[in-house]
Amino acid sequence: MVMDAHIPEGPIATKWDNHKFDVKLVNPANKRRFTIIVVGSGLGGASAAASLAELGYRVELHTFHDSPRRAHSIAAQGGINAAKNYHNDGDSVYRLFYDTVKGGDYRAREANVYRLAQVSVDIIDQCVAQGVPFAREYGGLLDNRSFGGAQVSRTFYARGQTGQQLLLGAYQALANQIHLGNVELHHRSEMLDLVTKDGKAVGIVARNLMTGAVTSHSAHAVVLATGGYGNVFFLSTNAKASNVTAIWRAYKKGAYMANPCYTQIHPTCIPASDEFQSKLTLMSESLRNDGRIWVPTDAMDTRSPDQIPDEDRDYFLERRYPAFGNLVPRDVASRAAKREVDAGRGVGPLKNGVYLDFADAINRLGRHVIEERYGNLFQMYERITGEDPYVVPMRIYPAVHYTMGGLWVDYDLMSNVPGLYVLGEANFSDHGANRLGASALMQGLADGYFVLPATIGNYLAPQLGEQPVPTDDAVFIEAQQGVEAMTQQLLGVNGTRSVDYFHRELGKIMWDNCGMARSRESLEKAIGEIATLREEFWNDVRVLGEGDTFNQSLEKAGRVADFLEFGELLCRDALHREESCGGHFRVEHQTEDGEALRDDEHFAYVAAWEFTGDHANPGLHKEQLEFEYVHLAQRSYK
Amino acid sequence: MKVTLTVWRQAGPAAQGRFETYELDEVSEDMSFLELFDVLNERLIAKGEEPVAFDHDCREGICGSCSMMIDGRPHGPELGTATCQLHMRKFADGAKITVEPWRAGAFPLVRDLVVDRSAFDRIVESGGYITAPTGSAPDGNLILIPKAVADSAMDAAACIGCGACVAACPNSAANLFTAAKVMHLNLLPQGQPERWERVTNMVDTMEQFFGSCTNHGECEAACPKEISIDFIALMNRDYIKAQFKQRRLASQRG
Ligand SMILES: Cc1cc2nc3c(=O)[nH]c(=O)nc-3n(C[C@H](O)[C@H](O)[C@H](O)COP(=O)(O)OP(=O)(O)OC[C@H]3O[C@@H](n4cnc5c(N)ncnc54)[C@H](O)[C@@H]3O)c2cc1C
Numbered sequence: 001m002v003m004d005a006h007i008p009e010g011p012i013a014t015k016w017d018n019h020k021f022d023v024k025l026v027n028p029a030n031k032r033r034f035t036i037i038v039v040g041s042g043l044g045g046a047s048a049a050a051s052l053a054e055l056g057y058r059v060e061l062h063t064f065h066d067s068p069r070r071a072h073s074i075a076a077q078g079g080i081n082a083a084k085n086y087h088n089d090g091d092s093v094y095r096l097f098y099d100t101v102k103g104g105d106y107r108a109r110e111a112n113v114y115r116l117a118q119v120s121v122d123i124i125d126q127c128v129a130q131g132v133p134f135a136r137e138y139g140g141l142l143d144n145r146s147f148g149g150a151q152v153s154r155t156f157y158a159r160g161q162t163g164q165q166l167l168l169g170a171y172q173a174l175a176n177q178i179h180l181g182n183v184e185l186h187h188r189s190e191m192l193d194l195v196t197k198d199g200k201a202v203g204i205v206a207r208n209l210m211t212g213a214v215t216s217h218s219a220h221a222v223v224l225a226t227g228g229y230g231n232v233f234f235l236s237t238n239a240k241a242s243n244v245t246a247i248w249r250a251y252k253k254g255a256y257m258a259n260p261c262y263t264q265i266h267p268t269c270i271p272a273s274d275e276f277q278s279k280l281t282l283m284s285e286s287l288r289n290d291g292r293i294w295v296p297t298d299a300m301d302t303r304s305p306d307q308i309p310d311e312d313r314d315y316f317l318e319r320r321y322p323a324f325g326n327l328v329p330r331d332v333a334s335r336a337a338k339r340e341v342d343a344g345r346g347v348g349p350l351k352n353g354v355y356l357d358f359a360d361a362i363n364r365l366g367r368h369v370i371e372e373r374y375g376n377l378f379q380m381y382e383r384i385t386g387e388d389p390y391v392v393p394m395r396i397y398p399a400v401h402y403t404m405g406g407l408w409v410d411y412d413l414m415s416n417v418p419g420l421y422v423l424g425e426a427n428f429s430d431h432g433a434n435r436l437g438a439s440a441l442m443q444g445l446a447d448g449y450f451v452l453p454a455t456i457g458n459y460l461a462p463q464l465g466e467q468p469v470p471t472d473d474a475v476f477i478e479a480q481q482g483v484e485a486m487t488q489q490l491l492g493v494n495g496t497r498s499v500d501y502f503h504r505e506l507g508k509i510m511w512d513n514c515g516m517a518r519s520r521e522s523l524e525k526a527i528g529e530i531a532t533l534r535e536e537f538w539n540d541v542r543v544l545g546e547g548d549t550f551n552q553s554l555e556k557a558g559r560v561a562d563f564l565e566f567g568e569l570l571c572r573d574a575l576h577r578e579e580s581c582g583g584h585f586r587v588e589h590q591t592e593d594g595e596a597l598r599d600d601e602h603f604a605y606v607a608a609w610e611f612t613g614d615h616a617n618p619g620l621h622k623e624q625l626e627f628e629y630v631h632l633a634q635r636s637y638k
Numbered sequence: 639m640k641v642t643l644t645v646w647r648q649a650g651p652a653a654q655g656r657f658e659t660y661e662l663d664e665v666s667e668d669m670s671f672l673e674l675f676d677v678l679n680e681r682l683i684a685k686g687e688e689p690v691a692f693d694h695d696c697r698e699g700i701c702g703s704c705s706m707m708i709d710g711r712p713h714g715p716e717l718g719t720a721t722c723q724l725h726m727r728k729f730a731d732g733a734k735i736t737v738e739p740w741r742a743g744a745f746p747l748v749r750d751l752v753v754d755r756s757a758f759d760r761i762v763e764s765g766g767y768i769t770a771p772t773g774s775a776p777d778g779n780l781i782l783i784p785k786a787v788a789d790s791a792m793d794a795a796a797c798i799g800c801g802a803c804v805a806a807c808p809n810s811a812a813n814l815f816t817a818a819k820v821m822h823l824n825l826l827p828q829g830q831p832e833r834w835e836r837v838t839n840m841v842d843t844m845e846q847f848f849g850s851c852t853n854h855g856e857c858e859a860a861c862p863k864e865i866s867i868d869f870i871a872l873m874n875r876d877y878i879k880a881q882f883k884q885r886r887l888a889s890q891r892g
């Protein structure tokens with residue numbers, strides 16, 4: 001099937017305005033007659049829940065966190081983009097649009113990206129009004145910094161805690177609506193199934209993590225803003241609990257999964273130190289503004305970094321990409337670092353990193369400036385490694401960070417299942433095959449504050465007067481029984497190995513075969529190994545305790561069971577995409593100097609996968625991408 | 639290195655709790671404190687014992703989930719550090735370490751080291767926001783905010799809501815948390831219209847759940863974000879002023 005994204009007619013700059021005029025409206029007094037379930041309280045979910053409630057809809061919010069404020073968005077460090085052109089450096093909505101399409105290696109939908117760039121400016125205004133303490137210049141105006149993949153300064157930030165401050169802003173707006181009784185909050189409540197009737201989304205089944213109670217919740221529409229699936233690699237910069245379950249179970253209920261193979265490896269993370277490593281820590285990309293990346297030219301050089309003179313250092317990004325230097329996009333920087341480490345020039349005790357050096361910046365600007373810009377990041381680095389980055393250069397290495405793929409959505413952010421909307425990192429929409437720094441926060445908030453509140457009326461308005469499907473309907477009872485059966489099945493295996501064991505093993509398979517470099521051979525190997533591991537899991541996993549109590553092993557077991565299925569789909573998608581683009585690098589498809597080689601003739605489409613049964617191959621649907629404005633070209637950052 | 643852990647185990651809110659002692663050898667000093675618990679839990683599962691429940695998520699000191707009382711100190715011995723950022727190199731080989739949950743009436747125990755901190759959300763819901771419905775905002779640069787003001791607001795806003803301040807306080811007071819939240823907004827120009835109501839409502843809600851502050855100052859020492867106790871003084875000042883202000887008049891005069 002060819003997917004229709006329902007992109008509005010007209011020139012790109014007026015599509016969104018035209019569309020807003022065309023969507024059906026629900027009159028203010030009638031909005032209270034609609035209930036919307038929002039799953040997730042990160043930037044996407046919290047901003048959507050608050051904004052929908054402000055409009056008058058009744059919102060039920062579920063999050064597995066103990067407070068909405070703890071969603072993984074809290075951890076974002078670097079900043080959020082907006083085309084404000086406050087710095088008179090030639091920025092514009094069009095340029096942000098252009099940079100995002102190009103940065104995404106021409107695999108994003110132009111109309112969505114343009115809209116994202118348009119609303120980016122409203123996001124900043126909204127956040128300032130809520131009291132987000134963005135960094136200011138001495139005159140009291142908003143400060144900006146630049147980020148990878150851009151030659152203008154358009155990134156707004158709040159120290160190294162931008163995600164925290166933006167999330168607190170959205171959480172506060174949400175708290176206001178909870179207080180007013182417009183949002184009903186279910187904390188520590190994990191969605192374990194999507195319920196559909198006659199092909200439409202009508203509710204969810206959730207488990208109360210404190211009591212184990214499994215309950216049904218019905219609504220006129222369901223919104224998933226459940227974050228990314230980077231933890232399929234076990235080690236990633238994502239929070240430990242981030243997982244694929246919500247979107248995976250929606251996939252099994254008919255929603256299409258788009259481009260799962262587009263995963264982003266972030267170039268600046270702290271390298272792993274030992275086998276107990278439970279997650280990897282990101283050092284914000286903003287550090288590349290002032291830090292210079294290098295390795296010793298001689299792989300055998302054992303001198304301490306400060307003893308190595310400039311002529312014996314290879315600033316490989318500056319050398320290979322003089323125009324962008326240390327600020328090339330993430331995928332380019334990551335692969336360049338991998339090349340150095342693979343060639344034996346890695347640094348540190350395990351020779352698994354490259355240097356990120358601030359000595360020049362400290363000399364030029366003074367230590368206090370660096371401290372002001374990155375103080376908390378330096379402190380974080382020091383805590384983890386025991387080394388002082390003001391004195392010794394940081395060691396960094398790429399790690400899994402973000403997932404561009406997710407559930408397929410149309411221009412209105414509705415999946416192919418009517419009534420099911422998907423926001424934030426959980427959808428596939430705006431970043432193509434590679435996301436630019438500081439654009440995820442922008443997209444999550446664009447989706448939640450501005451896009452969904454404007455588009456959801458299209459679906460709801462015709463349903464006026466209809467009651468949600470009652471929770472004693474057969475569809476709910478069946479879904480609830482399915483969830484309870486899976487709980488019993490997990491508890492019943494009673495094998496010998498822990499859930500974490502399987503998660504780590506899966507992560508190794510994924511990283512070794514489907515990480516920074518992928519090949520037909522490695523992917524086929526991974527698909528086979530995952531199937532075997534999955535079987536082993538269901539025969540040998542040990543989940544202790546009961547289903548009707550707080551049970552973290554059980555929670556994890558359900559998530560890892562889903563990762564074990566999802567990982568295979570990710571590899572299948574990577575296998576079918578016979579080209580390299582953005583975060584998807586197939587070694588068979590590269591230029592002579594090792595850059596990604598796209599195949600626009602055959603692969604300028606979104607791959608949307610349909611679930612066809614547990615033991616059947618997924619079905620492939622395509623959405624052809626048209627590039628009317630940003631013309632297809634080989635990316636160059638030289 | 640080797641360590642001996644004495645950990646609070648309690649199967650549920652109504653169950654009887656007790657300490658259990660576990661010996662762990664082959665601990666790496668590059669391990670974080672939570673990775674130590676990962677290792678312990680793997681061992682327990684292998685032996686067929688239920689793992690220790692503990693809250694955690696980001697493991698980089700920002701989400702505020704992790705919450706362990708380590709040798710009587712919230713988040714352990716290192717200043718300005720959340721449990722997840724504490725590394726074993728800070729402990730001596732052979733250390734004996736006692737780990738308990740946050741203990742406070744307003745934080746009912748869920749299981750083992752996990753407590754329910756929803757009372758914090760109730761405080762925020764009672765006024766910890768600026769009413770600015772989506773779509774109504776003027777240009778961000780229309781409101782000039784002196785850098786020093788933005789910086790102070792940010793100092794307060796850095797609170798991660800972990801509850802260490804409450805756990806550290808002999809009275810289980812939540813004044814540092816509440817003050818951080820109140821003053822983040824009360825310092826900013828955008829926060830002025832609701833300033834007096836905000837502080838009144840938030841302090842009153844806080845008092846429904848938590849004990850009273852008697853200026854022990856333990857909270858500041860325990861805070862992983864090193865939020866200054868000065869914010870409590872600022873909050874108290876605003877609270878007292880708010881009691882004297884004719885609120886309607888105040889809002890008319892701005
Ligand atoms: C370390 C780090 C730094 C980053 N820095 C930046 C940056 O500087 N700039 C930038 O633009 N982006 C950054 N990103 C990316 C960005 O933070 C995320 O993409 C974004 O915050 C995701 O937001 P979200 O709302 O989609 O999901 P999340 O914030 O992940 O929220 C997911 C929510 O869904 C809930 N949930 C999930 N599944 C279920 C379920 N089954 N049942 C109930 N609830 C569920 C969770 O409880 C949570 O509330 C960073 C990411 C990382 C890892």
Ligand code: FES
Binds near residue numbers: 700702
């Ligand atoms: S786990 Fe997030 S602050 Fe410790």
